[in-house]
Amino acid sequence: MPQVHIAITRKARPGQEAEFEAALREFARESLAHPGATGIHLIGPVSGVAGEYGIMRSFESAEACDAFYDSEMFADWQRRVAPLAEEGWARRELTGLEAFFRRGGSAPPRWKMAIVTWMGVFPTVLLWSALMAAPLSSVHRVVATGVTIALTVVTLTWGVMPILTKLLSRWLHKH
Numbered sequence: 716m717p718q719v720h721i722a723i724t725r726k727a728r729p730g731q732e733a734e735f736e737a738a739l740r741e742f743a744r745e746s747l748a749h750p751g752a753t754g755i756h757l758i759g760p761v762s763g764v765a766g767e768y769g770i771m772r773s774f775e776s777a778e779a780c781d782a783f784y785d786s787e788m789f790a791d792w793q794r795r796v797a798p799l800a801e802e803g804w805a806r807r808e809l810t811g812l813e814a815f816f817r818r819g820g821s822a823p824p825r826w827k828m829a830i831v832t833w834m835g836v837f838p839t840v841l842l843w844s845a846l847m848a849a850p851l852s853s854v855h856r857v858v859a860t861g862v863t864i865a866l867t868v869v870t871l872t873w874g875v876m877p878i879l880t881k882l883l884s885r886w887l888h889k890h
Contacts, residue, residue, distance in 0.1 A: 718753065719780040720773050725796075725804040727766040735799040739768060742792050746772075749788060751779020823887040831883055835875040839867045 727735035736759065743755045751774050759768030774780040783789060843866045851859035880887065 718773055718775060719777050719808065720771065721780060721806060721808055723770040723772070723804055723806050725768050725770065726801045727760075727768065727799060728801055729766065731799045732760070732766050735766075735796065736768070738796055738799060739770070742795075743770070746783070746788065746792075749783050749786065751775040752783060827887050831879050831887065832876075835871050835879050836867070839870050839875055843867050843870070 725739075739757060739759075743757055746752060747755060752772065753775055754773040756771040757768065758771070760766050772780075772783075774783065840863070843863045847859070847863050847866065851862060854862075
């Protein structure tokens with residue numbers, strides 16, 4: 716069962732930033748006790764947007780994620796923070812490279828992530844460069860490179876990186 720990583724952005728009301736941030740930190744600590752929660756990372760305020768905070772949460776599974784956001788704990792948080800935050804919040808699941816290396820709320824050392832990323836990128840770029848050389852031979856080099864990179868990113872995101880990080884998980888997270 717694959718882990719689920721969620722990114723949320725929420726904006727504090729002007730003048731309520733300090734109180735919102737204090738409440739957010741307290742809730743973050745409390746919410747880690749929820750079954751299936753494996754990690755949380757707070758970012759804030761988001762650069763260029765005054766009072767906007769980012770929250771990245773990790774869960775053991777989609778079911779654990781759904782249970783958290785349907786929980787009374789989360790509903791209580793929503794009621795508590797309502798006077799401190801602007802209406803609404805954005806939620807998106809992280810499915811790209813940003814989520815591949817996290818396990819149990821922690822990421823492996825950067826040098827290990829770099830090696831695994833190279834292991835995925837190198838053969839994928841070679842593959843797409845070879846396959847697309849003839850079809851893209853008549854277009855401008857920048858366009859050909861753009862197409863090759865787009866195909867590489869898609870292949871890495873939905874194919875190569877999930878496989879590599881799963882296969883090398885024990886090594887990545889061994890300290």
